[in-house]
Amino acid sequence: MNNQRLFNIVLLGAPGSGKGTQALLLKERFQLAHASTGDLYRKEIAEESELGLKAKAIINCGDLCPDALTLDMLFKFYSTCQNIKGFLLDGVPRTIKQAEMMEGIGYPNVIPVHLAIFLEVDEDEVVERLANRAIELKRTDDTPEVIRQRIVNYDNQTKPLVDYYQKQNKLITINGLQHIEKVFADICKKIDKLLL
Numbered sequence: 186m187n188n189q190r191l192f193n194i195v196l197l198g199a200p201g202s203g204k205g206t207q208a209l210l211l212k213e214r215f216q217l218a219h220a221s222t223g224d225l226y227r228k229e230i231a232e233e234s235e236l237g238l239k240a241k242a243i244i245n246c247g248d249l250c251p252d253a254l255t256l257d258m259l260f261k262f263y264s265t266c267q268n269i270k271g272f273l274l275d276g277v278p279r280t281i282k283q284a285e286m287m288e289g290i291g292y293p294n295v296i297p298v299h300l301a302i303f304l305e306v307d308e309d310e311v312v313e314r315l316a317n318r319a320i321e322l323k324r325t326d327d328t329p330e331v332i333r334q335r336i337v338n339y340d341n342q343t344k345p346l347v348d349y350y351q352k353q354n355k356l357i358t359i360n361g362l363q364h365i366e367k368v369f370a371d372i373c374k375k376i377d378k379l380l381l
Contacts, residue, residue: 192271193297195278197346198304200335201314202361203368207304208273210369215376218266222276225258226250247334249342252283260294280342281349300379301350302372304361308336
């Protein structure tokens with residue numbers, strides 16, 4: 186796959202900030218493939234593959250899967266995508282180390298990031314959204330203990346990516362507390378300006 190022609194977008198934000206919802210809207214609008222590591226891991230877990238069983242034990246503790254495991258799984262997904270304009274990366278990179286690996290530092294493949302969208306939502310809202318989602322979707326990976334651990338992991342490991350991409354002039358910040366349609370409209374305006 187020729188990554189030079191693709192427009193790859195990273196969605197940043199705490200768990201429950203609306204990344205998945207916006208990704209579904211954005212993938213249609215901009216003809217992008219949605220690469221959600223959470224969904225990809227759940228698929229592997231449901232299939233009880235070797236990767237899925239290994240990931241299940243890690244995820245159920247609220248911990249993050251190793252970088253190489255996550256990136257290898259992502260490339261497995263990439264190989265199935267055809268006729269797209271780029272990827273929406275949701276859940277990867279999770280750390281600055283992963284971001285560097287995606288740039289080819291210590292990892293054989295390069296996935297260029299052209300834009301990072303940060304959905305800014307306060308912690309109380311995140312906890313409420315995740316608790317409601319767990320009830321509605323009967324998701325066993327969103328227990329109260331796991332929710333708290335995921336927020337700690339996000340603050341310590343993923344939130345620094347906001348500064349990382351800001352320093353590269355690739356970051357836009359969107360108020361994630363607005364209605365879904367308003368968040369989507371704000372993101373589209375920013376992307377349209379970049380693609381002109």
